[in-house]
Amino acid sequence: MAPTSSGYTGTAKALHWLIVLLLIAQFIFAWTMPHIGRNTPVTTLISLHFTFGIIILAVAIVRLAWRLTHREPPPEDGLPPWQNLSAHIVHWLLYALLFVIPILGWINASWRGMPIVMFGLELPQLITTRAAGWGWTGDVHGLMSNYLMLALVGLHVVAALYHHFVRHDGVLKRMLPR
Numbered sequence: 001m002a003p004t005s006s007g008y009t010g011t012a013k014a015l016h017w018l019i020v021l022l023l024i025a026q027f028i029f030a031w032t033m034p035h036i037g038r039n040t041p042v043t044t045l046i047s048l049h050f051t052f053g054i055i056i057l058a059v060a061i062v063r064l065a066w067r068l069t070h071r072e073p074p075p076e077d078g079l080p081p082w083q084n085l086s087a088h089i090v091h092w093l094l095y096a097l098l099f100v101i102p103i104l105g106w107i108n109a110s111w112r113g114m115p116i117v118m119f120g121l122e123l124p125q126l127i128t129t130r131a132a133g134w135g136w137t138g139d140v141h142g143l144m145s146n147y148l149m150l151a152l153v154g155l156h157v158v159a160a161l162y163h164h165f166v167r168h169d170g171v172l173k174r175m176l177p178r
């Protein structure tokens, strides 16, 4: 199925909006779960944060594989080149964060010795508990999520709304479900 000039394929749209929904749930868990420190037990909310984070990583892998094997639709006609370029940069930064953030979370949970149990199966530890030199991963994971990712998503959403309501072009519509 090739993309048409009028929009993204159903698969690209489904993967885009699935990630949006998963991220909304993930931030709700992140902001309501107990603060994670030394000896914090893995409560239900923390466990849900781990499970949803790994699911996001899995969907991101599928999504990147899809993107690398299927072309994006050509940019909308008449857009200034700087807008095409900045959209491209933001999209690829978002893709990168969809990998870096959950992997850092996984490393930090491993560093803390917290088990990551997905549907009854325990995932392997990426590093040994309290491995020297890895303590920073938790702070960077939280900062990247709460600041970098939310700022980029904010910019991305403002740009989509600007195209729809100010420029009246088809940029938002071609990502919306029909």
Ligand code: HEM
Binding pocket: 026, 027, 030, 031, 035, 036, 049, 050, 051, 052, 053, 054, 056, 098, 101, 102, 103, 104, 105, 106, 107, 108, 109, 116, 137, 138, 139, 141, 142, 145, 146
């Ligand atoms: C895209 C996916 C993810 C997002 C957006 C995300 C987001 C966040 C956020 C915002 C916090 C900070 C909460 C606060 O404000 O205090 C946090 C903390 C944490 N997350 Fe994630 N997370 C993701 C995936 C994961 C995964 C896959 C794991 C582990 C399997 C994980 C493990 C942790 C841990 C251990 C902390 C506590 C870090 C610390 O404070 O030292 N996260 N996450």
Ligand code: HEM
Binding pocket: 012, 016, 019, 020, 023, 067, 072, 087, 091, 092, 094, 095, 098, 153, 156, 157, 160, 171, 172, 173, 174, 175
């Ligand atoms: C309500 C929130 C969102 C809206 C309204 C929105 C809107 C859009 C639109 C209109 C496009 C097409 C842009 C174009 O044709 O140049 C797009 C593409 C894209 N969006 Fe979003 N988006 C949202 C949230 C997100 C989130 C949370 C992420 C990831 C963290 C994300 C990542 C991407 C990526 C990577 C693309 C490139 C298309 C692809 O590779 O499939 N978006 N978005």
